[in-house]
Amino acid sequence: MVNLRDVARLAGVSAATASRALAQPQMVSATRRADVERAAAALGYRHPNAAPEPGSWRSLGLVVPDMENPFFASIAKAVQRRARAAGLAVLVADTEDDALLEAEPIAQMRALVDGIILCSPRMPDAALAELVGGPEVLLVNRRSDHLRSVVIDNRDGVRQALAHLHALGHRHVAYAGGPRASWSDSERRGGLEPDYHGIGDLRTTPLGHFPPTFSGGVAAADLLIASGATAVLAHNDLVAFGLLERLRARGVDVPGELSVVGFDDVPAASFVNPALTTVAVPLDRLGRAAVDLLLDPDALVESVEPQGAETTTPSRLLPVSLVVRGSSGPARAVAPSATARA
Missing domain, CATH: 3.40.50.2300 (Response regulator)
Structure with missing residues (x-):
């Protein structure tokens, strides 16, 4: 039976690097990631903690600070419309604008959905770093060095x-x-x-x-x-x-x-x-872009800066007026x- 060490050996990297390339691809270089992915494909190996292929996704999670705030309600509606068009169900959690209440719904969702959108999370950046790996996580209205994001200017x-x-x-x-x-x-x-x-x-x-x-x-x-x-x-x-x-x-x-x-x-x-x-x-574009980029990191989303400006992870910056x-x-x-x- 093929295991991770076999993939690492074929790709010429350590087992730890091979694991990151498959489960946390944003944490390794594009060249190293491509080497590992080719080796995994050649051997028919799939990492157990890898995010599901977008084409096989069935559901998304959406975590917002306050659904009574029309800012977040409008984004949630846009997310749901875009997800519905893609055949995906959306599970929504309201954290009542309390950073201490964010961890629990996120942990629950990671076992239930294929990807998660975090809208304006209040948790510190170190806590966001712990979300790397497993189901894909995308931030809205927040930047991080660890996760992809869609933000406004x-x-x-x-x-x-x-x-x-x-x-x-x-x-x-x-x-x-x-x-x-x-x-x-x-x-x-x-x-x-x-x-x-x-x-x-x-x-x-x-x-x-x-x-x-x-x-x-x-x-x-x-x-x-x-x-x-x-x-x-x-x-x-x-x-x-x-x-x-x-x-x-x-x-x-x-x-x-x-x-x-x-x-x-x-x-x-x-x-x-x-x-x-x-x-x-x-607001509608924020919600739509979040779903599009969660499903496809290379999705074309109009922005006013190159991907990844000021951070080590890709982000989209949408204009305001x-x-x-x-x-x-x-x-x-x-x-x-x-x-x-x-």
Whole structure:
């Protein structure tokens, strides 16, 4: 009976390298991987921990932080539509935005599905590294040196928002941030750096870390007013909605006294009053691209950078675009902190 040592001997590599090439192919060079795969094919050997061939896949797992968040709900719908078209069932788990709850559903899914999509995982990179091997795992809205990913251009989204506000005369913009463990929040904070956005006379003030929810925006609003900023960029649209509500309660006119810009362009963004200026994320494309790349690492997915930029594993970076609506306007000479009700 053919075993792994036979494959390694024929390929001219160690048994450990042969095992990685078959079960964790992204961890070895393309040349070494090809040598091992040819040897395995010649001997008719299949590694027991190798991911199933895409053509034999029957199901996918999808892990999201919060299905009540329309950002993740929209991605989940796109994943399910794409998977259904490929004849695959989708098992979905909601981790309630808690990194401590992520490991259990992932472990359960690895025994049940052929591949897993992790959407905005909060777990540290070391924990993601432990997912290498076995069923294929792909990240959405998170980069890692260990797993392939589909992400959006967070920093360019921030740059677009700041450029828009600067053109309206704003010189002090606050940022109502997201969770400390959020990779996208870290990326967006990077976009606030002058070395990135290049707007020399613009001051940016991060207000802190807040839950990525309506209540998070409500909590950030008083700090925003006290900051003296004339505009704010919210971590996401839900935070922006909370900001709008609390600013209204404090008697601050939007956009007359303070401009508000969101991030994501969820469906409700065009229905709130005033309609929200926001950075539009291609949510449907994110979900479709995740399924396509999970099934076929070489799938053609339009992106704005080469595969693998800034990481040692392939990734796709999807572009974002600013949608200007009614919540942003010309800067006022007097900051709202001087006029807001207590």
